[in-house]
Each structure stands twice: as structure tokens, then as C-alpha cells.
Amino acid sequence: MKTIVGYSDKISATPGEAIKFMVSCTGAKSYRAEFVRIIHGDTNPAGPGYKEEKIKAPALAKTFPGRKQEIHAGSYVAIPDSPLFHDLSSFSVSALIWPTTPDKGRQSLLSKWSERSKGGFQLVVDGNKGVAFVLGDGSGKTEEFGTGKALVGREWYFVGATYDAASKQVHVYQEPMEQYAKIDSTAHAKGVSKLKSVARPDGPLVMAAHAKDDSGGRLACAGHYNGKIERPKLANRALSRLELENLHAALVPSDLATAIVGDWDFSRDIMSVKVSDMSPNRLHGEIVNMPARAMKGHNWTGKEMDWKHAPRQYGAIHFHDDDLYDAGWDVDFEFTVPANQKSGVYAVRVYTETDEDFMPFCVKPPLGKAGAKICFLMPTASYMAYANEHMPTNATLAEMLTGQLAVLYPHDVFLNEHREYGASNYDTHSDGSGVCYSSRLRPILNMRPKYASWLGGAGSSLWQFNADGHIADWLEAMGYEFDVVTDEDLHHEGFARIAPYKAILTGSHPEYWSKPAWDALDAWKRQGGRLMYMGANGWYWRVAFHPEKPGMMEVRRGEGGIRAWAAEPGEYYHSFTGEYGGLWRRQGKPPQMVAGTGFSAQGFDISSYFKRQPDSFNPRAKFIFEGVGKDEIIGDFGLIGGGAAGLELDRADRLLGTPPHALVLASSEGHTDIYMVVCEELLINYPAATGSQSPLVRADMVFYELAGGGAVFSSSSIAWSGSLSHNNYKNNVSKITDNVLKRFVDEKPF
Amino acid sequence: MYQFDPKALHLAKEFNAQPIGKHSAELQKVLNLFRGEAMKDKYVLVCTEPHKRWVLSQLTGVRGEKVRMTNHVFTDIDEAERFVFKLRWKKYTGKELRD
Ligand SMILES: [Fe+2]
Numbered sequence: 001m002k003t004i005v006g007y008s009d010k011i012s013a014t015p016g017e018a019i020k021f022m023v024s025c026t027g028a029k030s031y032r033a034e035f036v037r038i039i040h041g042d043t044n045p046a047g048p049g050y051k052e053e054k055i056k057a058p059a060l061a062k063t064f065p066g067r068k069q070e071i072h073a074g075s076y077v078a079i080p081d082s083p084l085f086h087d088l089s090s091f092s093v094s095a096l097i098w099p100t101t102p103d104k105g106r107q108s109l110l111s112k113w114s115e116r117s118k119g120g121f122q123l124v125v126d127g128n129k130g131v132a133f134v135l136g137d138g139s140g141k142t143e144e145f146g147t148g149k150a151l152v153g154r155e156w157y158f159v160g161a162t163y164d165a166a167s168k169q170v171h172v173y174q175e176p177m178e179q180y181a182k183i184d185s186t187a188h189a190k191g192v193s194k195l196k197s198v199a200r201p202d203g204p205l206v207m208a209a210h211a212k213d214d215s216g217g218r219l220a221c222a223g224h225y226n227g228k229i230e231r232p233k234l235a236n237r238a239l240s241r242l243e244l245e246n247l248h249a250a251l252v253p254s255d256l257a258t259a260i261v262g263d264w265d266f267s268r269d270i271m272s273v274k275v276s277d278m279s280p281n282r283l284h285g286e287i288v289n290m291p292a293r294a295m296k297g298h299n300w301t302g303k304e305m306d307w308k309h310a311p312r313q314y315g316a317i318h319f320h321d322d323d324l325y326d327a328g329w330d331v332d333f334e335f336t337v338p339a340n341q342k343s344g345v346y347a348v349r350v351y352t353e354t355d356e357d358f359m360p361f362c363v364k365p366p367l368g369k370a371g372a373k374i375c376f377l378m379p380t381a382s383y384m385a386y387a388n389e390h391m392p393t394n395a396t397l398a399e400m401l402t403g404q405l406a407v408l409y410p411h412d413v414f415l416n417e418h419r420e421y422g423a424s425n426y427d428t429h430s431d432g433s434g435v436c437y438s439s440r441l442r443p444i445l446n447m448r449p450k451y452a453s454w455l456g457g458a459g460s461s462l463w464q465f466n467a468d469g470h471i472a473d474w475l476e477a478m479g480y481e482f483d484v485v486t487d488e489d490l491h492h493e494g495f496a497r498i499a500p501y502k503a504i505l506t507g508s509h510p511e512y513w514s515k516p517a518w519d520a521l522d523a524w525k526r527q528g529g530r531l532m533y534m535g536a537n538g539w540y541w542r543v544a545f546h547p548e549k550p551g552m553m554e555v556r557r558g559e560g561g562i563r564a565w566a567a568e569p570g571e572y573y574h575s576f577t578g579e580y581g582g583l584w585r586r587q588g589k590p591p592q593m594v595a596g597t598g599f600s601a602q603g604f605d606i607s608s609y610f611k612r613q614p615d616s617f618n619p620r621a622k623f624i625f626e627g628v629g630k631d632e633i634i635g636d637f638g639l640i641g642g643g644a645a646g647l648e649l650d651r652a653d654r655l656l657g658t659p660p661h662a663l664v665l666a667s668s669e670g671h672t673d674i675y676m677v678v679c680e681e682l683l684i685n686y687p688a689a690t691g692s693q694s695p696l697v698r699a700d701m702v703f704y705e706l707a708g709g710g711a712v713f714s715s716s717s718i719a720w721s722g723s724l725s726h727n728n729y730k731n732n733v734s735k736i737t738d739n740v741l742k743r744f745v746d747e748k749p750f
Numbered sequence: 751m752y753q754f755d756p757k758a759l760h761l762a763k764e765f766n767a768q769p770i771g772k773h774s775a776e777l778q779k780v781l782n783l784f785r786g787e788a789m790k791d792k793y794v795l796v797c798t799e800p801h802k803r804w805v806l807s808q809l810t811g812v813r814g815e816k817v818r819m820t821n822h823v824f825t826d827i828d829e830a831e832r833f834v835f836k837l838r839w840k841k842y843t844g845k846e847l848r849d
Pocket of ligand 1: 511537
């Protein structure tokens with residue numbers, strides 16, 4: 001079991017820049033830390049083995065006190081306390097809601113509550129009690145007035161409650177928008193409060209949860225609600241049923257308008273974490289832990305699919321009890337990247353006698369000061385998409401996809417039991433809805449050296465970060481000088497970040513791309529850049545980064561593609577940017593337009609090999625096959641599934657944008673029937689779409705020149721880099737990669 | 751549910767020769783049945799020593815519930831595959847699969 005874990009505030013830094021580290025250590029009273037450069041994180045004894053370089057770091061050479069730091073997952077809205085809340089004696093609340101787990105137990109919709117004194121009020125959804133109003137006098141006495149009728153999940157309801165301080169009368173309403181025969185969940189409950197008064201505790205007004213503890217300046221909540229809330233309102237007197245409804249009218253009658261204390265409109269500020277109060281009181285607040293915005297409201301007509309065209313129809317926020325943005329831990333130490341530290345993949349390793357954790361980051365050169373002609377582009381957007389994925393413990397398909405028992409590693413066991421560490425974009429929330437946001441401000445236990453994955457095929461079983469170590473290790477073993485840059489650097493700094501490089505090597509699976517990062521790479525290619533696509537299933541999903549908050553990414557799994565979940569119709573546009581989400585291919589930009597090949601098939605058991613194609617004998621490709629025999633099988637060896645062609649495979653296709661002059665140098669063959677054609681290729685599904693029969697189950701190795709003097713080489717297989725180190729780096733996969741890179745760093749234009 | 755002949759012992763023989771990798775269409779159908787089981791009580795391996803030691807375990811099918819480790823420990827992944835194949839063969843055919 002993991003007993004020490006941590007994270008950093010940055011994923012990339014320049015020499016001289018400070019990085020903050022947050023650590024939770026439960027396994028020992030203290031821990032130690034060291035600065036390491038990660039060379040090869042694969043521990044497989046069949047390969048070169050684990051390699052790191054320890055670097056002197058006096059600032060870390062001491063003992064740090066270990067302490068447990070908690071993560072409070074679950075999203076909510078917090079409205080800072082206001083005297084207006086304390087002025088309330090009678091009050092009413094109302095909202096439109098779409099609960100997704102009404103039977104989960106008590107969940108707060110809107111609350112002004114103190115858990116310590118049990119004082120205040122909460123409008124809740126509470127299982128068979130239905131919608132209920134919870135009141136507390138602040139001395140420990142509480143009451144709950146429920147309708148007694150359970151809500152139907154994933155249905156819109158108008159809900160409300162009123163309390164009259166003089167008569168002590170309480171009313172609770174729940175009214176479904178859709179009426180079903182045999183199911184009656186409409187209710188109006190009445191009661192009389194026996195409390196002397198309802199307390200008005202300090203602390204924020206909270207939506208989708210209630211305050212539990214605010215000690216240490218950090219609010220912790222409980223009673224998290226799953227589902228959507230739209231247009232919550234608070235009024236300063238006990239309103240009638242008609243008045244409650246009129247609160248939601250387009251034009252609120254003036255005598256009623258004066259009763260409004262807060263009128264929160266979630267259709268505003270969709271790209272922001274802000275929540276705006278439309279009343280004259282301006283009781284604005286913020287969302288915490290990133291609930292999903294740009295969600296369809298009760299009034300969505302289907303006429304508009306883009307929230308920007310009809311924001312009023314997207315006035316709902318979908319809250320989840322397992323949402324997480326920033327773990328918010330206290331800082332254990334700050335570490336400044338030494339001046340003149342060369343660019344590379346580094347980590348701070350924290351360790352006790354029984355456990356360790358690595359907090360990896362990229363050291364990039366100062367902007368405009370490249371240290372080499374070669375750049376390794378670390379696909380951190382893709383690392384984030386997979387961050388803390390729970391597929392081996394949650395996805396029924398895991399064993400089918402891999403053709404072998406799902407292998408769980410210690411971090412999988414830990415994450416299964418610690419849902420508060422947040423999910424990946426491959427998971428669903430506890431209520432079954434897809435996880436469309438992912439944050440790196442939390443320990444990401446599958447972005448670590450030594451980490452293995454159920455998804456990485458037989459052998460080393462690596463995926464993403466640790467698999468990409470095969471590429472960086474090979475560069476080093478072959479004596480190449482190279483810089484490292486991340487997706488986020490490219491996204492934020494644009495073309496200037498990569499302008500100096502002659503050649504860029506991608507990671508093994510650069511799947512997630514924002515528009516700014518795409519444009520920067522495109523500009524670089526047009527100006528003579530030479531791209532080495534060292535993997536497959538790249539340039540697949542469009543993603544967005546939050547415009548205000550660092551380290552948070554969005555993906556909407558719309559329309560098609562290999563999807564771990566499907567976005568709801570009408571929710572395909574990013575809330576962060578308003579861009580249309582989903583596959584780049586669905587937006588007229590298939591990966592073939594970037595690297596000549598694009599996603600064609602996948603399978604996760606064993607890998608295969610490549611065979612040379614006629615184009616490989618074209619004089620234009622001569623330099624690539626220098627030292628490789630005419631009939632030589634390429635890559636029938638390797639640490640990832642035992643071959644260079646495996647896991648995910650890309651193919652050339654002129655109709656999807658492969659340039660007309662591209663050379664298909666080699667293609668893979670002989671894949672197992674675990675390999676299947678990707679679903680976006682199947683307009684009509686048919687038998688024979690698997691490895692032994694479908695011609696689409698193949699990887700095409702491709703080369704072509706670019707108009708600006710640059711060029712592209714694509715291995716088109718995730719397993720490719722796992723073969724580089726075979727036979728002490730002397731093999732035909734290494735040879736081909738080396739031949740390409742040698743020519744690519746040559747100034748001479750193609 | 752897919753039915754297969756419990757007397758088709760050649761499938762067990764084929765599987766045991768190579769648990770992970772290429773399989774005949776007939777065996778693949780049986781494996782699809784075996785490997786496509788629901789998450790409740792589904793067999794998984796917990797790797798307790800990288801590349802060396804795997805503990806046969808079962809999921810509960812309930813999110814967040816602990817993975818249940820069994821007493822069966824393997825030092826070879828193929829051996830674990832063969833062991834689980836046997837358990838599943840028994841489950842679906844009612845017949846013990848002998849070595
Ligand atoms: Fe992927």
C-alpha cells in the first residue's frame with residue numbers, strides 16, 4: 001500500500017524557477033527527499049533496467065516531518081458569508097434539479113449550515129424522504145421535513161421550501177417536469193417547526209453540499225449531491241407556492257423581487273469558476289472542485305447544440321461527489337531548479353524506509369535558449385487524460401481488451417480505495433456520468449517512473465509517462481543531446497517554445513491536443529521542422545485548458561471514436577473555451593494531416609512486427625534503411641508485447657489527409673484477434689474486423705517531405721519505442737530511428 | 751450465453767500451450783465468454799513484486815471496495831492464466847479440467 005504520495009504545483013519549469021511540493025506521508029514520522037533525473041523508468045529485467053541520475057541538491061538534504069494530508073473531493077458552490085444571510089428570520093429557497101443518485105442518502109442542494117452546532121438550514125434530497133428541509137437551532141436540535149416521496153433519477157424537478165419565523169410553518173415542494181403513469185413523485189409537505197428559532201451560523205452558503213469544517217482556513221464539505229442544479233434562489237420571507245414559481249418567471253413581479261436575497265444564474269460565467277448573483281445584492285461566489293459546466297438545463301430544446309448560442313438553455317451545473325480540482329495540500333517544501341540545469345525529465349523523489357514516490361517534472365530551457373537541436377515533446381496532456389485511471393478495477397472490458405487477466409499494481413489498489421484522489425478522463429463519476437475534466441494538482445500515481453499498467457501489453461506493460469522513458473533513454477544511449485518540452489509549454493508559449501529545434505520526437509501516445517498546441521506544431525512544421533512521430537493514436541481528441549485556473553484540462557467525448565464514456569447530446573462544446581470538443585477527425589483535421597497516419601486499430605495483448613513495403617526502396621527513403629536488409633523483418637522483438645507493432649496502430653489514408661507523396665515504408669501484419677478496427681472506421685459493423693482478417697488492423701510506417709524543407713517520419717505504433725533498447729540498442733528499430741534522426745538534424749532542407 | 755462442448759479438451763490444450771497470444775477462432779469464443787465476465791467476483795492479479803510475484807485476487811464489483819486477495823500466488827503470469835482458465839472451465843461446464 002502507498003504510504004507516501006505527493007504532487008507539485010508545476011509540471012514544467014526553467015532553471016532558476018521554484019516548484020512547490022506537497023506531500024502526504026502516513027508510513028513514517030519523517031521522510032527524506034532527493035533530486036533525480038529520470039533516465040529509464042522501466043524495471044523489466046529483460047531490458048536495460050531502471051536508470052536514474054541522482055543530483056546534488058543541498059536544499060533537499062534534510063529530514064522532513066511526515067504528516068497525513070487529506071483530499072476533500074466533491075464539488076460545490078461556495079458563496080462567502082454576508083450580513084444579509086444573518087438578517088434572515090423567515091426564508092424560502094427554490095431551484096430546478098436533476099438528481100442522478102437520489103437514493104444515495106442525504107445530499108444538500110442549498111445550505112447555510114454549521115456541522116459543529118447543527119444550526120442553520122439545508123434543502124436536501126434524502127432517499128425515500130424525497131426533497132426535505134433540514135432545520136437546526138444551533139444548540140444541537142434539528143428537524144427534517146420531507147415530502148415522503150422518492151425522486152426519480154435523471155428527471156427535472158422544481159423544488160422549494162419555505163420557513164415562516166412567526167407561524168413556524170414549513171412547506172416543502174417537489175414537482176417533476178415529466179409525468180409518468182404509475183409513478184407519482186409530485187408532493188407538497190407541510191409541517192410546523194418546534195425549534196425556538198433557526199440558527200444563522202457563520203460560514204459560506206454552500207450549494208450541492210454543506211459545510212463540515214473550516215478549520216485551518218480550508219473548507220471541508222459533506223453531504224455532496226450528485227446531479228444538476230439550475231437557478232437556485234433564496235428569499236427573505238416565506239413565499240407562497242405561486243410566489244416560489246414566480247421567482248423563476250422571466251419578469252419577477254416587483255413586490256416579489258424585493259424579497260430576493262440571492263438569484264444565482266449558472267448560465268453566466270460558463271468559462272469561469274465564478275458564480276454570479278443576479279440580484280442587487282451581488283452575492284457572487286465560486287465553484288470548487290470543478291463541477292461540470294455548460295450542462296443542459298431543464299429548458300434545453302435541442303434546437304441549439306452549442307451553449308454559446310443559447311446559454312440560457314445551459315444554466316445547469318452538474319455536481320459530483322468525486323469531483324476534484326486542487327488537492328489543496330499544505331506545501332512541504334519549495335525547490336528551485338538549479339541554474340544551468342540541463343533540460344530533461346526530472347523528479348523529486350520522497351522516500352521512507354518502506355515506500356517512495358516520485359513527483360516528476362520537465363526542466364525546459366529558458367525561452368529562446370535551446371540547448372540542443374532535438375526536442376522531446378512530453379505529451380503531458382495525454383498523461384493528464386489518463387491521470388489516476390480506474391479501468392482495471394472498474395471497467396468490465398479490461399480483460400477483454402488485453403486478452404489477459406487484468407494486472408493491478410499497488411497504485412491501482414490504492415486508487416480503488418481512495419476515490420478522493422480523483423478520476424481520469426477514462427472513468428465515470430460515481431453517478432455514471434463521464435469525467436470531462438482532469439487536474440494535475442493532485443498526486444497522479446500512474447505518471448511515475450517504475451509504474452506499470454494493465455494496458456501496456458505483455459512484457460514491460462508500460463503506458464504513457466513511463467513508456468516514454470524508452471524514447472528519452474534511447475536518445476541518451478545513442479549520445480544525442482536533447483531538450484524536453486511539455487504539451488502545456490507548447491499550449492501556453494506557442495511556436496516560440498519549439499522554434500529553435502530541427503527535430504521533435506513525440507511520445508509513444510500523444511493523443512490529446514489543444515488548438516494552440518496543434519497550431520504551434522503546425523507552424524513549426526511549415527518552417528522546416530522535422531517531426532518524428534514515435535507512437536500511435538496521436539492528435540485524436542481535442543482538449544481545452546482552463547482559462548483561469550492552472551493545470552486543468554477538459555475533454556468532451558462527443559460523436560465518435562474509442563470512448564470510455566459518451567458525452568450527452570448537446571454537451572459536445574467545451575465549457576472552458578466554447579470550442580467544439582471530440583475527435584479532431586470530426587472537425588476536419590484527422591491525424592493523417594499532421595503525421596501522415598492516424599488511428600486504425602487497437603489491441604493490448606501481444607505485439608507484432610513490420611515488413612518493408614515497395615516505397616521503402618524509393619531513393620527518397622534510402623537514408624532510412626541504410627543498414628537494414630531487403631527482406632529484413634523489422635521489430636520482431638521488444639519489451640512491449642514482444643514486438644515493435646502493437647497496442648495502438650495508425651495507418652496512412654489519402655482520404656483522411658495523408659499527403660499524396662507520402663511513402664509507406666513498412667506495414668505491420670500478423671496481429672491477434674484481440675486487435676480490432678477502431679469504431680470510427682465502422683460505418684456499418686461487420687464480422688472480420690479483427691487482427692487475423694481485417695486489412696485495417698495494421699500500422700503504416702510513413703515518411704514524407706514538407707514544403708518548407710522539413711519532413712515527417714511516423715512509426716505509427718505505440719510499441720515501437722519498446723523495441724529501441726533490444727540487443728543493447730543494436731537492432732533494426734533503433735537503426736531506422738537513428739537513420740531518420742541523423743538526417744533530420746542535418747540543416748540541409750528536404 | 752455462449753455454450754461450448756465440455757468435451758472439447760483440445761481447447762484447453764491449446765490454451766495451456768499459450769495462454770496469452772494468438773488463438774483459434776473456437777478458443778477465442780470461449781475466452782470471450784471467460785474474460786468478459788461481470789465485475790462481481792471477477793479474477794484479477796495483484797502484482798506484489800514487479801515481474802516476479804502475482805496474487806490471484808477478486809473484485810467485488812462495487813466501486814471503492816477492497817480487492818480480495820486469495821492464497822494463490824504465482825511467479826509466472828502464464829501459470830496464473832492457466833489456473834483461472836481451469837476455474838472458469840469448471841464454472842461454465844460443471845466439469846473439472848484435469849492437467
Ligand atoms: Fe489513449
